[in-house]
Amino acid sequence: MGLLTPDPGLVFWTAITFGILVILLRKFAWKPILHALRTREETxxxxxxAAAKAKAEIEDLNVEKEKILIAAKDERDSLIKEARELKQNIVDDARNKxxxxxxxxxxxxxxxIEREKSDAIQEMKRQVAELSVNIAGKLLEQELESTDKQKAIIERYLQEVNFN
Structure with a gap:
């Protein structure tokens, strides 16, 4: 017999051994293996x-994060606007003050200036009064023969007096 031709006795006993092995495996091992496979499939x-749920939660968290970022940016912009308005109010108040x-x-x-002007006018009036009195006194001291002479004397005294 050659190596490639099977012996019928060997085939018979191999088939019986294989059948017994299948029956034993089915009875003792097949159920635990199927149970383990089902458990693994369920797991x-x-x-x-759980991964899909986690992915959905992460997407929800990303959406929530975006909402929070937008709200924070809006609040930041609002605070900056308030600060600018406050600065402008302070500048305006300082400018007004x-x-x-x-x-x-x-x-x-x-x-x-009005007081000094008034004082200067009063002083000028006093000096004019004094000058007038002086002129009148000098006129009275001299002999007054004519009105031309009086006018000439008054003109001369007025030119002597400096009003500046």
Whole structure:
């Protein structure tokens, strides 16, 4: 017999051994193997479902994160706007106060000028009165023969007096 031709006895006993092995495996090993495969399949399905759920949660979190970022940007912009308005109000208040102070200083200076002007006018009136009295006194001292002579004397005294 050659190596490639099978012996019928060997084939018979191999088939019986294989049948017994299949029966034993079916009775003792097939159920635990199928149970393990089903358990593994359920675990994989559960893991895939959990992964899908986690992915959905991550997407929800990303959406929520975007909403929070937008809200934060809006709040930042609002705070910047408020700060600019506050700065402008402070600048405007300072400008108004400075203008008020400048107006007060101008009013005070005008009042001072008016007082000094009034004092100068009073002083000028006093000097004119004194000058008039002096002129009148000098006129009375001299002999007054004619009105031409009086006018000439008055003109001479007026030219002597410096009003500056």
């Amino acid at each position: 994989i399905e559960f893991s895939l479902a 400075a203008q008020e102070e400048a107006d007060k200083i101008i009013v005070s200076a005008r009042q001072q």
